[in-house]
Amino acid sequence: MRARGRRLFNRSLGGNMLIYSFLMLLGVIMVLPMVYAVSSAFKPLNEMWIFPPRFFVQNPTGDNFSSLFGALGESYVPFTRYLFNTVCISVIGTAGHVVISSLCAYPLAKHRFIGSKVIFHMIVMSLMFTSVATGLANYLILSKLGWIDSYLAILIPGFGGSLGLYLMKQFMESNVPDSILESARIDGAAEWRIFWRIVMPIVKPAWLTLIIFSFNGFWSMGGNAYIYNENLKTLNYAISQIVSGGLARAGAGAAASVLMMIPPILIFVITQSNIVETMASSGMKE
Amino acid sequence: MKSKGSRKLLNYRGRRNLMGYFFCAPFILGFVLLFATAFAKSFGFSFNEVITDMNGYSLEYKGLEYYHYALFVDPEFVRAIVGSISGLAKDLIIILIYSLFIAVLLNNPMPGKTLFRAIFFLPVITTIGVIATLELRDSMTQAAMDTTSQSVSMLTGAEDLDLFSYIESLLSAIKISPSMTNVIFEAVNGIYHIITHSGIQIIIFFAGLQSISPSIYEAAMVEGCGRWEQFWKITLPLVSPLIMVNVVWTVVDYFINPTNEVMQKISSRFGSGEYSLSSAMSFINFAVMGVFVAVLLFVVNKFIFYENK
Numbered sequence: 001m002r003a004r005g006r007r008l009f010n011r012s013l014g015g016n017m018l019i020y021s022f023l024m025l026l027g028v029i030m031v032l033p034m035v036y037a038v039s040s041a042f043k044p045l046n047e048m049w050i051f052p053p054r055f056f057v058q059n060p061t062g063d064n065f066s067s068l069f070g071a072l073g074e075s076y077v078p079f080t081r082y083l084f085n086t087v088c089i090s091v092i093g094t095a096g097h098v099v100i101s102s103l104c105a106y107p108l109a110k111h112r113f114i115g116s117k118v119i120f121h122m123i124v125m126s127l128m129f130t131s132v133a134t135g136l137a138n139y140l141i142l143s144k145l146g147w148i149d150s151y152l153a154i155l156i157p158g159f160g161g162s163l164g165l166y167l168m169k170q171f172m173e174s175n176v177p178d179s180i181l182e183s184a185r186i187d188g189a190a191e192w193r194i195f196w197r198i199v200m201p202i203v204k205p206a207w208l209t210l211i212i213f214s215f216n217g218f219w220s221m222g223g224n225a226y227i228y229n230e231n232l233k234t235l236n237y238a239i240s241q242i243v244s245g246g247l248a249r250a251g252a253g254a255a256a257s258v259l260m261m262i263p264p265i266l267i268f269v270i271t272q273s274n275i276v277e278t279m280a281s282s283g284m285k286e
Numbered sequence: 287m288k289s290k291g292s293r294k295l296l297n298y299r300g301r302r303n304l305m306g307y308f309f310c311a312p313f314i315l316g317f318v319l320l321f322a323t324a325f326a327k328s329f330g331f332s333f334n335e336v337i338t339d340m341n342g343y344s345l346e347y348k349g350l351e352y353y354h355y356a357l358f359v360d361p362e363f364v365r366a367i368v369g370s371i372s373g374l375a376k377d378l379i380i381i382l383i384y385s386l387f388i389a390v391l392l393n394n395p396m397p398g399k400t401l402f403r404a405i406f407f408l409p410v411i412t413t414i415g416v417i418a419t420l421e422l423r424d425s426m427t428q429a430a431m432d433t434t435s436q437s438v439s440m441l442t443g444a445e446d447l448d449l450f451s452y453i454e455s456l457l458s459a460i461k462i463s464p465s466m467t468n469v470i471f472e473a474v475n476g477i478y479h480i481i482t483h484s485g486i487q488i489i490i491f492f493a494g495l496q497s498i499s500p501s502i503y504e505a506a507m508v509e510g511c512g513r514w515e516q517f518w519k520i521t522l523p524l525v526s527p528l529i530m531v532n533v534v535w536t537v538v539d540y541f542i543n544p545t546n547e548v549m550q551k552i553s554s555r556f557g558s559g560e561y562s563l564s565s566a567m568s569f570i571n572f573a574v575m576g577v578f579v580a581v582l583l584f585v586v587n588k589f590i591f592y593e594n595k
Contacts, residue, residue: 027405104313113306127538128575136561137327160316167531174527175497191305205493268407
């Protein structure tokens with residue numbers, strides 16, 4: 001805490017003002033579309049089509065939200081089912097992705113074993129391949145496995161995102177001191193224990209970041225080619241169906257986009273406030 | 287791995303290898319099963335014509351025909367690839383510098399830090415998240431009903447258009463010439479593009495900055511090191527491994543983004559059932575991108591500092 005106070009104190013007042021106003025300016029650019037989206041969500045339908053468009057809402061109304069929930073309530077599958085699907089996929093998918101990519105990243109970063117370089121290069125290369133082209137082949141494989149029309153078709157491929165692995169590997173390589181691992185090994189800790197008790201706490205900022213990405217990705221998952229059963233489809237898919245209902249649904253669409261933004265933002269704020277400055281090397285006395 | 291028998295059979299190095307494979311097993315299993323197989327299959331498709339029928343599909347060998355078509359016959363494909371590479375080269379450096387800059391600024395202790403961070407995180411949601419997918423799907427219906435340009439205003443991603451037209455009418459109201467406003471808009475549009483594409487990079491740099499121990503800065507300050515020097519001598523070297531991640535992410539994000547011209551060509555071919563051609567195009571795109579990334583990583587790797595090596 002002392003260091004923090006001093007760092008702030010070190011800079012001149014003018015410098016602070018300059019940085020603040022710069023951030024404010026950029027912040028405003030980024031917030032404007034968001035403000036517009038929120039204000040549109042409260043616009044009555046007739047106000048939505050005014051030309052030129054008004055930035056702020058004149059007569060705020062909650063109609064859009066009620067029409068959204070009305071539309072969701074009329075759907076063939078209950079709204080809560082879509083919500084359950086999305087939450088389920090987001091939570092399980094994120095947890096699996098973080099654990100599996102960290103598990104794989106640890107030996108790649110900290111142990112040179114036969115073939116580790118090859119595995120790593122393969123993974124980086126796979127990042128660059130588009131999933132569009134493999135779509136057909138993917139479908140064939142998933143159907144052979146019998147995963148079509150089940151969560152597995154979304155979850156299992158989602159577990160193995162290469163970017164997460166790459167991030168974790170890079171992080172472990174630069175932040176986990178070899179000497180901590182060595183002393184743990186001398187004290188008789190097994191690798192499994194070292195991984196969970198030493199490596200993971202040190203790279204906490206990395207996996208909290210990974211949670212943000214991964215959750216955002218799963219949460220925004222729309223309809224895809226592997227799921228046909230209406231009971232298994234996601235909230236995002238349901239909402240995009242409602243939105244595509246045309247002009248009359250424009251208000252509901254604006255309301256939906258605002259509501260759907262909330263969970264990723266919440267996850268972001270929660271994870272960010274959980275990151276305390278880690279003391280990667282604080283245990284070390286050289 | 288832990289049983290006594292294997293401990294006797296394997297020496298230290300052997301156990302170490304086994305441990306590595308054990309930790310990587312879930313990932314590699316999925317990788318081979320889902321990615322490598324699909325990859326190999328599509329590679330096969332790119333040399334064959336895929337004929338679908340009631341019982342599935344059959345293949346007819348065509349050799350390099352599809353590659354030849356993509357590279358020499360299709361008038362737009364090569365141009366699209368060249369265009370995307372030159373566009374990327376321009377953006378990449380600006381995005382990296384901008385995102386590191388913002389991350390360093392936002393990492394400073396100051397009131398309202400979390401709020402600022404959340405604001406800078408917003409583009410991640412709007413560009414790769416929910417809004418983007420909603421908007422993408424909607425753009426199809428829009429094309430049909432887009433008689434009034436107003437229907438664009440429905441979802442956030444397209445919002446800037448309205449915002450611009452709003453500002454434009456404002457500027458013309460105070461008698462600023464259209465050519466002048468065009469210059470302003472191009473600049474603003476460029477900024478907006480960079481800002482919306484740097485969200486993830488900023489967060490990755492955050493993670494790097496947060497894991498730098500404050501005691502290093504304290505020691506530097508005791509030695510009389512100013513903030514400028516601190517940045518170049520401490521912050522930059524310690525976050526440099528993440529520059530690699532960000533380079534890879536930026537390139538991949540750019541090339542694989544559905545709005546990329548090359549990707550649009552590939553998906554439209556795929557959508558119209560020309561699986562072989564779209565595979566061949568993907569592999570060409572993949573090869574080009576692979577070479578691009580390899581060169582970049584080779585260069586960037588020279589400047590990276592690994593603390594524990």
